[in-house]
Amino acid sequence: MITKKELKEINLLDTKKGRKMQQRFVVEGKKSVAEFRAEGFHQRALYSTAPTPHEGAVLVTENEMQKMSFLKNASPLLGVFAIPQHKTIPLKGRILILDQVADPGNLGTIIRICDWFGIKHIIGSLDTVDCYNPKVVQASMGSLARVECHYLDLNAFFSSDQRPVYGTYLTGTSIYNTNLTEDALLVMGSEANGISDKVSSFIDHKITIPRKASNGPESLNVAIATALILGEIAR
Amino acid sequence: MITKKELKEINLLDTKKGRKMQQRFVVEGKKSVAEFRAEGFHQRALYSTAPTPHEGAVLVTENEMQKMSFLKNASPLLGVFAIPQHKTIPLKGRILILDQVADPGNLGTIIRICDWFGIKHIIGSLDTVDCYNPKVVQASMGSLARVECHYLDLNAFFSSDQRPVYGTYLTGTSIYNTNLTEDALLVMGSEANGISDKVSSFIDHKITIPRKASNGPESLNVAIATALILGEIAR
Numbered sequence: 166m167i168t169k170k171e172l173k174e175i176n177l178l179d180t181k182k183g184r185k186m187q188q189r190f191v192v193e194g195k196k197s198v199a200e201f202r203a204e205g206f207h208q209r210a211l212y213s214t215a216p217t218p219h220e221g222a223v224l225v226t227e228n229e230m231q232k233m234s235f236l237k238n239a240s241p242l243l244g245v246f247a248i249p250q251h252k253t254i255p256l257k258g259r260i261l262i263l264d265q266v267a268d269p270g271n272l273g274t275i276i277r278i279c280d281w282f283g284i285k286h287i288i289g290s291l292d293t294v295d296c297y298n299p300k301v302v303q304a305s306m307g308s309l310a311r312v313e314c315h316y317l318d319l320n321a322f323f324s325s326d327q328r329p330v331y332g333t334y335l336t337g338t339s340i341y342n343t344n345l346t347e348d349a350l351l352v353m354g355s356e357a358n359g360i361s362d363k364v365s366s367f368i369d370h371k372i373t374i375p376r377k378a379s380n381g382p383e384s385l386n387v388a389i390a391t392a393l394i395l396g397e398i399a400r
Numbered sequence: 401m402i403t404k405k406e407l408k409e410i411n412l413l414d415t416k417k418g419r420k421m422q423q424r425f426v427v428e429g430k431k432s433v434a435e436f437r438a439e440g441f442h443q444r445a446l447y448s449t450a451p452t453p454h455e456g457a458v459l460v461t462e463n464e465m466q467k468m469s470f471l472k473n474a475s476p477l478l479g480v481f482a483i484p485q486h487k488t489i490p491l492k493g494r495i496l497i498l499d500q501v502a503d504p505g506n507l508g509t510i511i512r513i514c515d516w517f518g519i520k521h522i523i524g525s526l527d528t529v530d531c532y533n534p535k536v537v538q539a540s541m542g543s544l545a546r547v548e549c550h551y552l553d554l555n556a557f558f559s560s561d562q563r564p565v566y567g568t569y570l571t572g573t574s575i576y577n578t579n580l581t582e583d584a585l586l587v588m589g590s591e592a593n594g595i596s597d598k599v600s601s602f603i604d605h606k607i608t609i610p611r612k613a614s615n616g617p618e619s620l621n622v623a624i625a626t627a628l629i630l631g632e633i634a635r
Contacts, residue, residue, distance in 0.1 A: 277617050278620070280617050307617065308616070377517045378517065381517075381518070382515050382516055382543050385516055388624065389509065389512075396632070397635075399610070
């Protein structure tokens with residue numbers, strides 16, 4: 166069983182403020198918990214509705230688990246992990262930059278796509294959704310254990326970084342005619358407004374995903390667009 | 401204002417049973433409503449919280465609109481359209497087949513991707529989520545007005561159709577080494593189990609999206625996988 170204090174603390178991890186205070190985040194589901202453990206994340210607590218071989222797991226009732234869970238239907242395992250200290254951003258290689266991406270499901274999906282295509286670092290603008298938001302963790306399906314998300318003032322970052330900057334727009338050079346350099350910053354804009362004017366001033370190469378249907382939709386979802394560009398790079 | 405009877409009928413359109421009974425579905429948002437009107441969908445009712453140039457629009461309060469809406473935050477315009485009669489499936493060209501895709505957000509996103517890449521027809525297995533589900537309509541962002549979804553017994557369909565069948569698996573020939581024929585059926589499996597055994601027996605070509613990271617995620621979301629494959633074909 167869990168104490169009222171523990172439950173209250175876990176419930177507070179739904180908010181950015183709560184996570185900042187406690188420096189912890191929640192991972193739900195056997196597979197995801199196993200992936201964060203495998204990657205060496207520091208486990209602060211573990212709750213299970215069934216006996217588990219994991220050391221230090223606290224047995225709870227399904228009712229208690231549902232009270233802790235941020236899911237509609239709780240999973241049998243819930244882990245609380247320490248938010249890792251920020252590591253350095255490599256000066257070489259390809260990094261994905263997110264400018265004001267707001268939807269947790271989109272960020273989680275983007276983290277999973279980066280994990281698939283071998284992109285190890287994402288930099289979000291300070292107003293991009295927090296990667297330790299339970300909905301992001303859930304949508305990333307364990308990939309957040311392997312992809313590092315950094316949050317920075319993009320102005321300052323672009324001013325100091327030397328890599329060429331590629332930005333995705335509704336018009337630009339086709340991704341099929343673009344060879345992204347080995348060292349590159351790839352920027353994706355927000356769901357509602359694309360890349361902001363402030364960030365646009367740092368873009369060296371405007372690229373676009375050609376639409377095949379002449380009367381098709383105006384744009385693609387940001388996670389879908391990220392997948393198409395990273396897929397083209399991987400090719 | 402709306403009558404209690406109208407409100408009750410609209411609320412019933414959240415369920416497949418209600419839509420089948422009334423042969424209607426709901427579209428929310430100015431842009432989406434405009435797209436269904438532009439494509440000639442038969443409008444049965446239109447509700448607006450502000451004066452609108454659309455003929456026959458009923459002015460309602462924001463409170464009434466929220467009671468009708470299937471969204472957390474209602475949009476200013478809600479249209480009720482007739483479900484169109486099933487049209488014929490073309491015998492030529494490329495068709496996307498969905499085997500037990502269950503998530504409304506995934507189907508809506510897939511419809512939008514098909515619209516982008518010029519795929520005009522989707523065939524879902526009988527247990528694939530209904531395309532007139534309000535969450536699907538919402539996620540398709542108007543693209544459902546241009547992409548036709550058919551629901552069929554896939555066994556019977558594959559037995560009668562002559563086109564080569566490509567199925568997406570975790571292992572198979574890389575999509576980068578596959579040339580999908582002009583006339584082709586492309587099958588995507590369910591979120592949880594991939595392509596079912598029953599459907600697998602009809603697959604002529606097993607294809608896969610190569611994973612770049614050796615220790616990355618086991619699989620990709622079905623909408624992301626669909627985008628990557630259709631993107632590669634469009635290329």
